[in-house]
Amino acid sequence: MANIAVLGSGSWGTALSIVLADNGHRVQLWGRSKEQVDAINEDRRNTRYLPDVTLPENIHAYTNIADALNVVDAVLVVVPTKAMRDVLSLAREHISEPLLFVHASKGIEPETHLRVSQIIEEVIPETKRSSVVVLSGPSHAEEVCKRQPTTVTSSSLQMESAEEVQDLFMNQHFRVYTNPDLIGVEIGGALKNIIAIGAGMTSGLGFGDNAKAALMTRGLAEIARLGMKLGANPLTFAGLSGLGDLIVTCTSVHSRNWRAGNMLGKGKTVDEVESEMGMVVEGIRTTKAAFQVSQEMNVEMPITEELYQVLFHDKSPKEAVSELMGRVKKHEVEDLKFGDKDPLNHFEP
Ligand SMILES: NC(=O)C1=CN([C@@H]2O[C@H](COP(=O)(O)OP(=O)(O)OC[C@H]3O[C@@H](n4cnc5c(N)ncnc54)[C@H](O)[C@@H]3O)[C@@H](O)[C@H]2O)C=CC1
């Protein structure tokens, strides 16, 4: 049994707290809202984010981050990426010995373009962190908290740390694999949100499954293109944190990114969508960050570029689709050449 601080009491922080509590761990959950923290402790409910779920007794909620971090073995940070740096800075002051840091957020920091594990490394000094692990994959909180079958990936540069997190979370409903490709796992989890906004947008425009399949497939190609340039292994994008998460986010009724795109396709503005959603839509800021990175690194990302124009420069979704469909003709797989006898050798690691 371990004591684990969970920083962030939104949908995902609460659902992951349930997984940990089911595994017998003591969870010290930190949230900003006193009303929500009281409701968790007194009524065993997170009324705002997961109102229908009864929370196990071994989840204890706090508004004071020092209380949540008091005598713990590991820290799980699950706040929107834009809040990550502030929350970590707040936590840092209350940590006195090296702790295992796990995060389950999916984004790229808007101003610095850092992945979340890099933000942790920058804000938490080595004397206060033993290792950094990301937990990512196709996993909506609404299903995890009902103990429906879910599979995710635990990734870290240290195998022991990835396995430690696998052991903390894994149970009969929540299956955890390990993967050493931290860059690939974080990039796949962050960038699939962009494509999910696009998939929702095409549905909002009235297009069908062909358009969705096109976006998902070509979206994965451009995610992998940028990821590989950043140092990821292409095989990771065919796994849970890549293709798996892309499927769930582009097709599930629970996806905030898909729903946001759907509203945009139906004519709402970004401001209207964000205020109606009331929950984080990571893909909006990630679109801007990924677009900027793709420009800096000279990586072609046509879907991301069109969505950036829609989200930040008032381009109409219809015009964006038309631009994508009217691009110059291309090969499907850049590495495959006609007449090449052994094309698969391009995929050797
Ligand atoms: N909801 C889901 O099913 C999943 C979410 N994620 C990721 O988890 C991360 C968190 O998402 P959710 O929990 O769904 O978001 P949410 O919108 O449900 O909740 C966000 C939580 O963060 C808190 N928060 C926001 N800004 C803060 C700040 N500056 N300081 C302290 N707390 C702050 C809010 O009060 C709220 O409790 C995101 O990166 C998301 O992509 C990943 C997998 C599944």
Ligand SMILES: O=C(CO)COP(=O)(O)O
């Ligand atoms: O990452 C998620 C599921 O794996 C959550 O996606 P949304 O933020 O679009 O709901």
